[in-house]
Amino acid sequence: MAVxxxxxxxxxxxxxxxxxxxxxxxxxxxxxxxxxxxxVTLVCFVCALFAEVVAPHNPFDLATLELMDSLKPPAxxxxxxxxxxxxxxxxxxxxxxxxMYGARISLLVGLASVLLSIVIGVSLGLLAGFLGGxxxxxxxxxxxxxxxxxxxxxxxxISGVGRSLFPNxxxxxxxxxxxxxxxxxxxxxxxxxxxxSTLVExxxxxxxxxxxxxxxSFRIMRRHVLPNVLGPVLVLATIQIASAxxxxxxxxxxxxxxxxxxxxxxxxxxxxxxxxxxGEWWITAWPSLTLVLITLSVNLLGDWLxxxxxxxxx
Amino acid sequence: xxxxxxxxxxxxxxxxxxxxFIAFMLFQYVGDPVTNLxxxxxxxxxxxxxxxxxxxxQPFPVQFxxxxxxxxxxxxxxxxxxxxxxxxxxxxxxxxxxxxALVAGMIALxxxxxxxxxAALRRGKASAQLLMTGTLFGVSLPNFVIGIVLIWVxxxxxxxxxxxxxxxxxxxxxxxxGLLTRDGLLHLILPAVTLSAFQLTxxxxxxxxEMLEVLRTDYIRFARARGLTNRSVYFGHALKNTLVPVITxxxxxxxxxxxxxxxxxxxxxxxxxGLLFIQxxxxxxxxxxxxxxxxxxxxFVVINLGVDLLYFAVDPRLRVEGKAH
Amino acid sequence: MTAPLLEVSHLRVEFPTRRxxxxxxxxxxxAIAPGEILGVVGESGAGKSLTGAAIIxxxxxxxxxxxxxxxxxxxxxxxLPYEQMRRVRGREIxxxxxxxxxxxxxxxTVGHQLVETITTHLDxxxxxxxxxxxxxxxSTGIPAPEARIDHFPHQFSGGMRQRVVxxxxxxxxxxxxxxxxxxxxxxxxxxxxxxxxxRKVCKDQGAAVMLVTHxxxxxxxxxxxxxVMYAGRIVEIGPVADVxxxxxxxxxxxxxxxxxxxxxxxxxxxxxxxxxxxxxxxxPGCAFNPRCGRVVERCRVERPDLASVGATSAACxxxxxxxxxx
Numbered sequence: 001m002a003v004x005x006x007x008x009x010x011x012x013x014x015x016x017x018x019x020x021x022x023x024x025x026x027x028x029x030x031x032x033x034x035x036x037x038x039x040v041t042l043v044c045f046v047c048a049l050f051a052e053v054v055a056p057h058n059p060f061d062l063a064t065l066e067l068m069d070s071l072k073p074p075a076x077x078x079x080x081x082x083x084x085x086x087x088x089x090x091x092x093x094x095x096x097x098x099x100m101y102g103a104r105i106s107l108l109v110g111l112a113s114v115l116l117s118i119v120i121g122v123s124l125g126l127l128a129g130f131l132g133g134x135x136x137x138x139x140x141x142x143x144x145x146x147x148x149x150x151x152x153x154x155x156x157x158i159s160g161v162g163r164s165l166f167p168n169x170x171x172x173x174x175x176x177x178x179x180x181x182x183x184x185x186x187x188x189x190x191x192x193x194x195x196x197s198t199l200v201e202x203x204x205x206x207x208x209x210x211x212x213x214x215x216x217s218f219r220i221m222r223r224h225v226l227p228n229v230l231g232p233v234l235v236l237a238t239i240q241i242a243s244a245x246x247x248x249x250x251x252x253x254x255x256x257x258x259x260x261x262x263x264x265x266x267x268x269x270x271x272x273x274x275x276x277x278x279g280e281w282w283i284t285a286w287p288s289l290t291l292v293l294i295t296l297s298v299n300l301l302g303d304w305l306x307x308x309x310x311x312x313x314x
Numbered sequence: 315x316x317x318x319x320x321x322x323x324x325x326x327x328x329x330x331x332x333x334x335f336i337a338f339m340l341f342q343y344v345g346d347p348v349t350n351l352x353x354x355x356x357x358x359x360x361x362x363x364x365x366x367x368x369x370x371x372q373p374f375p376v377q378f379x380x381x382x383x384x385x386x387x388x389x390x391x392x393x394x395x396x397x398x399x400x401x402x403x404x405x406x407x408x409x410x411x412x413x414x415a416l417v418a419g420m421i422a423l424x425x426x427x428x429x430x431x432x433a434a435l436r437r438g439k440a441s442a443q444l445l446m447t448g449t450l451f452g453v454s455l456p457n458f459v460i461g462i463v464l465i466w467v468x469x470x471x472x473x474x475x476x477x478x479x480x481x482x483x484x485x486x487x488x489x490x491x492g493l494l495t496r497d498g499l500l501h502l503i504l505p506a507v508t509l510s511a512f513q514l515t516x517x518x519x520x521x522x523x524e525m526l527e528v529l530r531t532d533y534i535r536f537a538r539a540r541g542l543t544n545r546s547v548y549f550g551h552a553l554k555n556t557l558v559p560v561i562t563x564x565x566x567x568x569x570x571x572x573x574x575x576x577x578x579x580x581x582x583x584x585x586x587x588g589l590l591f592i593q594x595x596x597x598x599x600x601x602x603x604x605x606x607x608x609x610x611x612x613x614f615v616v617i618n619l620g621v622d623l624l625y626f627a628v629d630p631r632l633r634v635e636g637k638a639h
Numbered sequence: 640m641t642a643p644l645l646e647v648s649h650l651r652v653e654f655p656t657r658r659x660x661x662x663x664x665x666x667x668x669x670a671i672a673p674g675e676i677l678g679v680v681g682e683s684g685a686g687k688s689l690t691g692a693a694i695i696x697x698x699x700x701x702x703x704x705x706x707x708x709x710x711x712x713x714x715x716x717x718x719l720p721y722e723q724m725r726r727v728r729g730r731e732i733x734x735x736x737x738x739x740x741x742x743x744x745x746x747x748t749v750g751h752q753l754v755e756t757i758t759t760h761l762d763x764x765x766x767x768x769x770x771x772x773x774x775x776x777x778s779t780g781i782p783a784p785e786a787r788i789d790h791f792p793h794q795f796s797g798g799m800r801q802r803v804v805x806x807x808x809x810x811x812x813x814x815x816x817x818x819x820x821x822x823x824x825x826x827x828x829x830x831x832x833x834x835x836x837x838r839k840v841c842k843d844q845g846a847a848v849m850l851v852t853h854x855x856x857x858x859x860x861x862x863x864x865x866x867v868m869y870a871g872r873i874v875e876i877g878p879v880a881d882v883x884x885x886x887x888x889x890x891x892x893x894x895x896x897x898x899x900x901x902x903x904x905x906x907x908x909x910x911x912x913x914x915x916x917x918x919x920x921x922x923p924g925c926a927f928n929p930r931c932g933r934v935v936e937r938c939r940v941e942r943p944d945l946a947s948v949g950a951t952s953a954a955c956x957x958x959x960x961x962x963x964x965x
Contacts, residue, residue, distance in 0.1 A: 145329060145332075148566070148569075148614055148618060149573075149610075149611075149614065150569070150570040150573040150574065152573055152574060152576065152577065153573045153576075153610065156576065156591070156592075156595055157603070157607065159595060160594070160595035160598065160603050161340065161603075163595065163596075163598050164340075164598040164600055164603075167598060242454065246454075246456045249456055249458075250456055250457065250458060250577055253456075253458050253577075253580070254576070254577065254580055254592055254595075255592070255596055256592070256595050256596060269458070269459070269462065273462060273581075276462070276465065276466055276470055277469075277470055279470075281466060281470075284462060288459045288462060288463070291456065291459065292454060292455055292459060295454040295455075295456075296450070296451070296454040299450060299453065299454045300450070303450075531741065532736060532738060532741035532742050533741060533742055533743055533744040533745075535697065535736070536734070536736055536742040536743070536804075536807075537744070538697060538725075538728070539695055539697060539728055539729070539733075539734035539736070540728065540729040540733075540734070540756045540759070540807060540808070540810070540811070541725050541726060541727070541728035541729025541730055541756075541759060541760060541811065542725075542729070542755065542756065542759055543725065543759065544725075546755060546759070550755070551744050551747075554746055554747075555744065555745075555746055558746070628746075629745075629746065630745070630746060630791045630793070631745055631791070631793050
């Protein structure tokens with residue numbers, strides 16, 4: 001990834017900045033799909049982040065809810081009102097607003113999980129690669145075992161254990177357990193990639209030289225190895241974000257995800273499911289569509305990023 | 315080769331023991347093991363008697379050994395939520411999940427492989443591109459969203475298929491099967507298709523990628539240079555070489571099908587192990603969770619072992635029969 | 640004079656790319672008589688393998704034949720539809736590629752691959768085909784062929800594998816074999832055996848051979864005639880002894896001069912200055928002119944055609960006519 005020609009030179013952190021000028025950006029500009037996906041993602045992010053400002057109603061303010069408004073269809077169907085553009089649910093909450101708040105929860109949990117995954121995975125990968133020997137073997141063994149179990153199972157188990165350990169947990173704790181559960185399903189890929197890069201870097205002369213001088217291992221890992229592995233980690237992250245969002249949505253749909261007071265898109269879909277047979281399809285349709293839109297855009301972006309950064313395809 | 319098998323068996327045992335250990339920790343320390351074993355309605359005398367019996371004052375390894383022995387026999391105590399023996403609950407529910415997973419697996423393979431081959435052979439044509447775009451959807455759509463959409467289209471709007479439960483089942487000797495009745499089969503369709511969706515796209519992408527790789531090899535070129543028909547080249551040579559790595563990965567997917575069934579069972583209220591597990595998680599029903607964990611691990615380990623052996627059977631290079639001469 | 644088995648006339652192979660069309664073979668013409676062994680020699684990238692690929696109709700897309708003709712036994716084969724060309728391949732033209740390890744499908748026995756080739760081209764029952772397969776293996780010098788026919792490729796050593804490949808190439812009883820660097824991937828000690836084998840079976844079957852290689856030693860041992868290629872063109876062609884001892888084209892002179900001899904006493908190996916031009920940068924006129932010691936103004940402007948110079952034909956405006964004694 002580093003642009004340096006000298007393989008023994010210390011790769012600088014501006015390598016990260018380096019590849020945003022040039023090939024990658026050019027590839028982005030020339031791919032309409034990537035640009036569309038990025039635009040959609042951006043819109044979703046903004047709406048989610050600034051939900052209080054952007055959303056027309058506040059679905060959590062019980063004072064503004066009226067049962068009279070419940071189960072109204074989207075505005076363009078007879079019986080609907082322009083005030084509630086996408087319709088309302090069983091309690092009179094505006095779906096559009098609930099979507100934005102829900103998207104925010106989904107995105108926040110997804111991002112937090114990925115970040116935690118990265119921290120765990122990169123640390124373990126660095127350790128395994130740098131220390132080698134038994135540590136390496138041990139970490140890799142754990143990776144192998146974890147990879148053979150599907151992620152949803154791991155997340156469910158941790159969620160379940162968390163609930164058992166803290167039966168009357170406050171919401172904040174529930175969130176922590178959830179983020180932990182999801183992040184523990186995804187760290188393995190990072191660990192492997194980072195371990196691979198670390199092994200490569202470890203044998204380079206500048207690292208050996210630094211060790212001879214007496215620079216501590218951690219310092220070497222942090223300053224020299226880390227910048228080099230950020231590229232693949234970034235690519236992995238884009239794949240994992242969509243996966244984390246889906247996992248959270250699944251857990252919430254199953255009723256073991258986010259607490260009921262802070263519904264994510266998954267919770268909204270779950271709630272709306274009950275109304276499907278009585279004809280109020282919009283309560284579950286809009287959250288589903290939003291979820292799919294977000295994951296699709298993130299996946300497309302990730303696909304494009306992978307192709308753009310792949311030296312073999314250039 | 316014998317050495318290989320023995321080594322894999324040893325690994326399997328280690329994995330099972332670790333899993334049993336985790337399950338044991340759950341059983342003993344999360345919640346009350348006595349309640350786990352007797353249920354919540356046990357009397358105080360029963361509890362004290364059991365405490366002595368269990369030897370909860372015994373050293374840790376002894377307790378673990380006892381748990382492990384029980385586990386091997388399928389004894390996991392009483393479900394906290396349902397008050398029945400965990401083992402009978404699982405036995406009752408297992409056929410439903412297994413049937414669902416197997417049918418979904420067959421759908422995924424039966425459609426995934428041909429579609430992948432098609433996408434590889436017709437690479438660059440519009441139809442193939444369309445297929446590959448479709449796979450992007452398959453990977454981005456969560457399992458339950460697909461289920462809900464299918465329910466809405468086929469059960470609510472068109473009213474063609476049922477969307478709830480298993481329908482009529484035939485009971486013979488402890489195994490209940492929905493495959494033998496029309497009603498049972500109808501009920502199976504939507505859940506199986508939902509469950510197979512993700513695997514199908516995965517298999518399709520995999521087969522296509524592998525086939526494209528294989529078509530670039532020298533032996534395919536040589537096969538063409540020998541004047542073999544397209545049929546021989548594509549389906550005799552290319553396909554066989556493509557399927558070898560695909561089969562192993564697919565085998566591993568069977569395990570993940572059983573796991574993903576959890577979601578599908580919730581959407582369709584399918585009375586399988588997955589639904590049981592979800593309810594256990596919601597209720598913090600430790601015995602059921604521990605049992606499920608052990609059972610799933612066993613299934614995975616067995617599948618992994620089976621796939622490794624399958625590799626041996628299929629790839630002649632792995633059967634070491636003397637030096638090359 | 641017997642009619643030639645293979646006739647290539649003014650063959651032109653192009654690769655259309657985003658950056659323009661690359662000319663990989665430029666006006667190639669040669670002929671091979673029945674039973675003759677023609678060597679095609681040149682540096683990597685000169686177009687030797689491409690010529691072979693064009694003849695058997697397996698040019699990798701986007702490469703295509705842009706002009707010229709290829710005739711086999713008087714019949715044009717370069718413009719045949721895929722299915723008809725497929726029947727020519729294996730039955731009338733056999734091919735041997737460079738790496739025997741990757742040429743054979745690792746998942747099928749050698750016997751299976753032989754029998755399928757035989758039954759594709761010859762009308763034999765399975766039992767007859769198997770018998771023929773065993774005969775083929777025996778004729779290529781594989782010991783105990785009745786047992787080895789059921790072995791997998793990875794159970795053969797490199798030299799043995801190439802024998803299997805040759806057997807496969809001969810399975811359809813072709814009249815022409817295109818061998819693309821058949822010995823390059825093998826140990827030196829095995830190379831001689833394989834070359835001798837190729838020569839023998841071809842003489843036995845009466846097949847002609849187009850032997851592509853960069854190894855002049857192999858050419859000298861085996862071939863009747865040799866064509867020297869440079870930058871997608873044939874610069875010299877003629878009987879082996881004449882091309883080696885009395886080369887006319889300056890490039891050929893340089894090639895022969897750069898081969899060290901046992902009885903010479905040298906401190907440095909002779910080499911030709913510069914390197915072969917890339918496909919995107921072929922100079923006008925004679926492609927060799929930037930490196931040629933005998934260059935004149937005409938060479939830089941006008942491209943020479945093959946013209947006979949003594950016993951060989953060379954594409955040069957100032958061919959060497961002095962004998963180089965080796």
